[in-house]
Amino acid sequence: MILPIVKPGKEGLNEAGKYRPVSLINIGEILENLLIDKINHHLHSKRLLNESQCGFLPQKSTVDASMAVKGFAETHLLQRNVLIMTSLDVKGAFDAALWPAILNKLRNLHCPRKLYNLSMSYFSDRVAILCVNTYRKERKVTKGCL
Numbered sequence: 001m002i003l004p005i006v007k008p009g010k011e012g013l014n015e016a017g018k019y020r021p022v023s024l025i026n027i028g029e030i031l032e033n034l035l036i037d038k039i040n041h042h043l044h045s046k047r048l049l050n051e052s053q054c055g056f057l058p059q060k061s062t063v064d065a066s067m068a069v070k071g072f073a074e075t076h077l078l079q080r081n082v083l084i085m086t087s088l089d090v091k092g093a094f095d096a097a098l099w100p101a102i103l104n105k106l107r108n109l110h111c112p113r114k115l116y117n118l119s120m121s122y123f124s125d126r127v128a129i130l131c132v133n134t135y136r137k138e139r140k141v142t143k144g145c146l
Contacts, residue, residue: 004132021130035122038115039106048109098143099123 010018043049049057054065069085076083103123106116126141 004130031122035115035119039111039119042111042115043109046110095144 004019005022007018007020052068054060054068055062073083073085103116103120106119111119128139128141130137130139
């Protein structure tokens with residue numbers, strides 16, 4: 001079940017973005033955290049992650065990525081090289097992550113069978129329920145990240 005909480009400073013707006021959806025199912029969050037920990041353990045133990053990845057890893061952040069770009073740019077600018085950079089900020093990318101693509105990636109990374117099956121089961125027959133006062137809306141969930 002999802003309970004929408006109004007974000008601070010957005011009380012007067014009439015748009016969906018003013019709400020922070022809060023899941024009331026703690027058991028689901030526990031399962032998500034266990035899945036994430038097990039998947040991360042597999043990826044790290046088999047050295048399957050790109051060493052340049054900074055996001056969604058312990059002890060790394062977008063600041064680390066920014067500093068790496070800064071160092072790269074400074075080096076080439078000091079050598080008077082031409083430097084062209086493109087940056088993307090994809091809003092809600094993980095909310096749109098397609099489950100078949102995630103499962104396919106886990107399979108390609110030779111994820112342990114039990115962990116793959118648990119992930120597949122987790123993605124099966126998911127329903128989100130939104131309750132506001134007396135209003136209740138159920139919707140089948142087919143995408144989004146853990």
